[in-house]
Amino acid sequence: MLRRRAVLAAIGASALAATLAACGSTTGEAAGGAAATDGAGASGSIVVYNAQHEDLVQELVDGFTKQTGIQVTLRNGDDAELGNQLVQEGSASPADVFLTENSPSMDLVAGAGLFAPVSSTASDAVPAAYRPSTGTWTGWAARATVFAYNPSKVSSGQLPASLLDLAQPQWKGRFGIAAGGADFQAIVSAVLSLEGEAATQQWLTGLKANAKVYQGNTAIMKAVNAGELDAGVIYHYYWAKDRAESGANSSSVELHYFGKQDPGAFLSVSGAGVLKSAKNPAAAQKFVEFLTSKAGQEILANSSALEYPIASDVAPGPKLKPIADLQAPTVDVAGLNGKQVVSMMQQAGLI
Amino acid sequence: MSAPVLTPGPVAGAAPSGRAGRRGLPASGAGLLALVVGLLSLVPLAVVVQALATTPWATTRALVLRPRTLELLTNTAALVGGAVTLSLVLGVGAAWLVTRTDLPASRFWHAALVAPLAVPAFVSAYAWSSVLPTADGYDGALLVTTLAYAPLVYVPVAAALRGLDPAQAEVASALGLSPAAAFRRVTLPQLRPALLGGALLVALHLVAEFGALALLRFPTLSTAVYDQFRSSFSGPASTSMAAVLVVVSLVLLGGELGLQGRGRYAAVGRGATRPVAPVRLGARRVPALLALTALVAASVLVPLVVIGRWWLDGSSSSVDPGLLLGTAASSLGLGLVAALVVVLAAVPVAWLAVRRPGPLSVLVERLTFLGTGLPGIVVALSLVTVGLRVVPGLYQSPVMLVAAYGVLFLPRAVVSLTAGLKQLPPVVEEAAATLGLRPLSVLRRVVLPALAPAAGAGAALVFLGASTELTATLLLSPLGTRTLATEFWSHSSAVEYGAAAPYAALLVLLCAPAAWLVARGGNDATRRLP
Numbered sequence A: 001m002l003r004r005r006a007v008l009a010a011i012g013a014s015a016l017a018a019t020l021a022a023c024g025s026t027t028g029e030a031a032g033g034a035a036a037t038d039g040a041g042a043s044g045s046i047v048v049y050n051a052q053h054e055d056l057v058q059e060l061v062d063g064f065t066k067q068t069g070i071q072v073t074l075r076n077g078d079d080a081e082l083g084n085q086l087v088q089e090g091s092a093s094p095a096d097v098f099l100t101e102n103s104p105s106m107d108l109v110a111g112a113g114l115f116a117p118v119s120s121t122a123s124d125a126v127p128a129a130y131r132p133s134t135g136t137w138t139g140w141a142a143r144a145t146v147f148a149y150n151p152s153k154v155s156s157g158q159l160p161a162s163l164l165d166l167a168q169p170q171w172k173g174r175f176g177i178a179a180g181g182a183d184f185q186a187i188v189s190a191v192l193s194l195e196g197e198a199a200t201q202q203w204l205t206g207l208k209a210n211a212k213v214y215q216g217n218t219a220i221m222k223a224v225n226a227g228e229l230d231a232g233v234i235y236h237y238y239w240a241k242d243r244a245e246s247g248a249n250s251s252s253v254e255l256h257y258f259g260k261q262d263p264g265a266f267l268s269v270s271g272a273g274v275l276k277s278a279k280n281p282a283a284a285q286k287f288v289e290f291l292t293s294k295a296g297q298e299i300l301a302n303s304s305a306l307e308y309p310i311a312s313d314v315a316p317g318p319k320l321k322p323i324a325d326l327q328a329p330t331v332d333v334a335g336l337n338g339k340q341v342v343s344m345m346q347q348a349g350l351i
Numbered sequence B: 001m002s003a004p005v006l007t008p009g010p011v012a013g014a015a016p017s018g019r020a021g022r023r024g025l026p027a028s029g030a031g032l033l034a035l036v037v038g039l040l041s042l043v044p045l046a047v048v049v050q051a052l053a054t055t056p057w058a059t060t061r062a063l064v065l066r067p068r069t070l071e072l073l074t075n076t077a078a079l080v081g082g083a084v085t086l087s088l089v090l091g092v093g094a095a096w097l098v099t100r101t102d103l104p105a106s107r108f109w110h111a112a113l114v115a116p117l118a119v120p121a122f123v124s125a126y127a128w129s130s131v132l133p134t135a136d137g138y139d140g141a142l143l144v145t146t147l148a149y150a151p152l153v154y155v156p157v158a159a160a161l162r163g164l165d166p167a168q169a170e171v172a173s174a175l176g177l178s179p180a181a182a183f184r185r186v187t188l189p190q191l192r193p194a195l196l197g198g199a200l201l202v203a204l205h206l207v208a209e210f211g212a213l214a215l216l217r218f219p220t221l222s223t224a225v226y227d228q229f230r231s232s233f234s235g236p237a238s239t240s241m242a243a244v245l246v247v248v249s250l251v252l253l254g255g256e257l258g259l260q261g262r263g264r265y266a267a268v269g270r271g272a273t274r275p276v277a278p279v280r281l282g283a284r285r286v287p288a289l290l291a292l293t294a295l296v297a298a299s300v301l302v303p304l305v306v307i308g309r310w311w312l313d314g315s316s317s318s319v320d321p322g323l324l325l326g327t328a329a330s331s332l333g334l335g336l337v338a339a340l341v342v343v344l345a346a347v348p349v350a351w352l353a354v355r356r357p358g359p360l361s362v363l364v365e366r367l368t369f370l371g372t373g374l375p376g377i378v379v380a381l382s383l384v385t386v387g388l389r390v391v392p393g394l395y396q397s398p399v400m401l402v403a404a405y406g407v408l409f410l411p412r413a414v415v416s417l418t419a420g421l422k423q424l425p426p427v428v429e430e431a432a433a434t435l436g437l438r439p440l441s442v443l444r445r446v447v448l449p450a451l452a453p454a455a456g457a458g459a460a461l462v463f464l465g466a467s468t469e470l471t472a473t474l475l476l477s478p479l480g481t482r483t484l485a486t487e488f489w490s491h492s493s494a495v496e497y498g499a500a501a502p503y504a505a506l507l508v509l510l511c512a513p514a515a516w517l518v519a520r521g522g523n524d525a526t527r528r529l530p
Helices: A002-024 A054-068 A079-092 A104-111 A120-124 A163-167 A182-195 A197-210 A217-225 A236-245 A281-292 A294-302 A338-348 B027-053 B057-064 B067-100 B106-118 B121-131 B137-149 B151-163 B166-174 B179-190 B192-208 B211-215 B221-232 B236-260 B282-313 B321-355 B359-373 B376-389 B398-422 B426-434 B439-468 B471-476 B484-492 B497-521
Strands: A045-050 A071-076 A097-099 A138-149 A175-177 A211-213 A231-235 A254-256 A267-275
Touching: A045 A054, A045 A079, A045 A281, A054 A071, A054 A281, A054 A294, A079 A097, A079 A104, A079 A182, A079 B221, A079 B376, A097 A281, A104 A182, A104 A267, A104 A338, A120 A281, A138 A182, A138 A217, A138 A236, A138 A281, A138 A294, A163 A182, A163 A197, A175 A217, A182 A197, A182 A231, A182 A267, A182 A338, A182 B221, A197 A211, A197 A338, A217 A231, A217 A236, A231 A236, A267 A281, A281 A294, A338 B221, A338 B236, B027 B236, B027 B321, B027 B359, B027 B376, B027 B398, B057 B236, B067 B106, B067 B137, B067 B151, B067 B192, B067 B221, B067 B236, B067 B282, B106 B151, B106 B282, B106 B497, B121 B137, B121 B211, B121 B282, B121 B484, B121 B497, B137 B151, B137 B192, B137 B211, B137 B282, B151 B192, B166 B179, B179 B192, B192 B221, B192 B236, B192 B398, B211 B221, B221 B236, B221 B376, B236 B359, B236 B376, B282 B497, B321 B359, B321 B398, B321 B439, B321 B484, B321 B497, B359 B398, B376 B398, B376 B471, B398 B439, B398 B471, B426 B439, B439 B484, B439 B497, B471 B484, B484 B497
Parallel strands: A045 A071, A045 A097, A175 A211, A175 A231
Antiparallel strands: A097 A267, A138 A231, A138 A254, A138 A267
16 A cells, blocks of 8 residues: 555656656757857847758757857747648747748748748848748748659650659659648649649649659658659759768669759748747847858758758859759749648649 | 456446445546546547538538548548458457467567557558568558557457456356357357457557558548648648548447447456466467467567667667657656546546446546547647637647647546456445545545556556657647657658667657556456455
8 A cells, every 4th residue: 555655656756757857858958158249139049930850950050059149949840730830829829930841831821920021131141032022031941843763764765854744644653742741732832833723733633643642752762762663753952861871762763853944943942930929039030140141051051951052142062953053943932822732732632 | 357458448237336326436526527527538529520610511511522532531441441350360369379378488478469569650660661661551551550559459358368257168168169169159259348449449549540651651531631730730621631530430439339239248256267277279389379479570579670770770870868868758757647647537437437337427438539539630739729719828838738648548548447447346435435434535545546557557558658649749749848759750751760760769668668567457366455
């Protein structure tokens, strides 16, 4: 009896202690040592809803904290998941900053009127093509759409001239897409903005018949590498990153860039924005300024993530095809309609 | 007799004690508490229904009545049918070998057969897909989910087999039935509650399974709801899919209730724990051992070896030990708190089910079972909605996450406690009351101590569920809190299998003691009352 009670009490106490310890251990625990070289007027801490790759953002956060002394707590999730969560949270949101991998979710939050304008320091560093004219958010990184293929399955003569060709019968069952994720949905939103609704719906119907649906870009690349798929539609950096690491998942994969302003040459812009309801707006603006600053863009360029830097004239790493050579189509980053894309994809039965 | 750890549902014919009504615990208080707990389980459902009610019917109809829904329903049904059948065959076969034959090292086999409970299905899915890259789609999903969930059948069946009075089967043999026929005609019918209960749990888990099926590219209603949420959060598309999923769960729950039937299983006397003469396997020993070895290798060894291999030669396995330990502490803390809270909440529900069987107790018990049938993501999002609108102070606090675990894993605790309480004759409570103890003291000094082993098993099951839960944890975890499951997921979906491995390894380590507790729960000999 007594012994049992003691054991139960001990379990209860240790559970509480562990929880308290757990809840105290935040992610942004970069040493906030020698603070404030130029963090004038901003201090304290911020909460970032982050849909970008965690490791990359953690590198940027560490650099930011080192420079300003401002602590950053990350909440990680997917673009649309966090974007919609922000919309539901409204002014009650604990978030100060929202970071995405692609533009449609930024437009969703901007459409709900939840963003405060980004400071001109942050947006002036970014070419106009990579930020909305409204100034509600700014781009800070970009990724190129690619056709990843297994050379032993697809000869260079068989490569599709356009992304739209994948709806044709000869591609049935041969390629993969990650239909459920924001990455692919951003590509569809580019097709919609370039080709119009009717053509896009027809293309999606073709994809439903032809494509194998995978969970993510990595899974697609692995399947292409293993020969389970002939090809897949992904972003460039998955391949670049794996080649830089060990090549275990990409040694039998080559990239085909559509170019020629084809929808398949779409350059998807990652966004950053400051919430109107931010508890610490000064520090939040500072963080976005850091992302588009030379220091932040260099961290991005030199990281293992291998996404494109797009601001402060920082060049991408030598492993990447220069942005000018991508021949990306001109797409209004503020006009990518994620909501409509989702309902069209539902209609086609892709999700 | 041992407590059938996992037998869910009201075991028909648990003889209601007619006299307990006036003594023992106050029924109205327990009933009220149980109803409150049951209604909490209804919150996610209510949010889904409310969302449906505020969506134009035409929109909902367009979303539900599309070819894709039929495709997903077919997939879900095929997986449930296949995996439940296989789990029953494997679970019953293994349980019979371990409890009723002269199989060598039966204690080891028992532990090994429960061990898959410590390997989350999504970890197993990744391991298998890296060993057998072609094992995706239906075949892969069937393999992985069967291996992961067969223990849910094995544990209650093994416990029931241990607790069965051998006399009846012996009589059947004496009357000239072969051992196989005796098993089929006498033993199997007595196992019906355990079999149906286990099958229901497997089915509900499959309907809600997300991680493994997403990795193995087998779209079901549950993965589709997740995709809808990822694409449009809690819009009409998500809620209409969630509604279809809820209907499927309700059908399963109702079906199990119907199959349990109104047959009476005579309560087995607690004194009848005469050891059963084990069946001699003889020449069949070798194939039996081979079969068990294959099963354990597939469900435990493959994942462990693959995790080990990633850890050793992963190209991205530079793990920050501090972060790893902090993450493990989060998982451990959340799991323990969830286990404690959920077991306490399950006490009134179980008490009502056993001591006051009736429409109310069945209703409450089935309400709590709904939670298991809802995918974590539905529960999480409904709590996001409730948190924002009703209790903003609790939004993104650990309380919300524990509440989600409560809704999801309450049935596990209810099932264990119900089984344990059935072993406690009401006369004990009455005697304590007669001796002048107040109701709450009866609970504290008589009922709870006697329930400790069952509560331990229930707590272990809740802990296993909570520490391996993925989708609700991703959405509801307090800012800055990471768990082993979410870290594993984020790494494994980002080409960093080496980095994911330590998290998977720690997760399995963390779950091992709980799985061992569950295994031991089936071993409990008759407990002496304090």
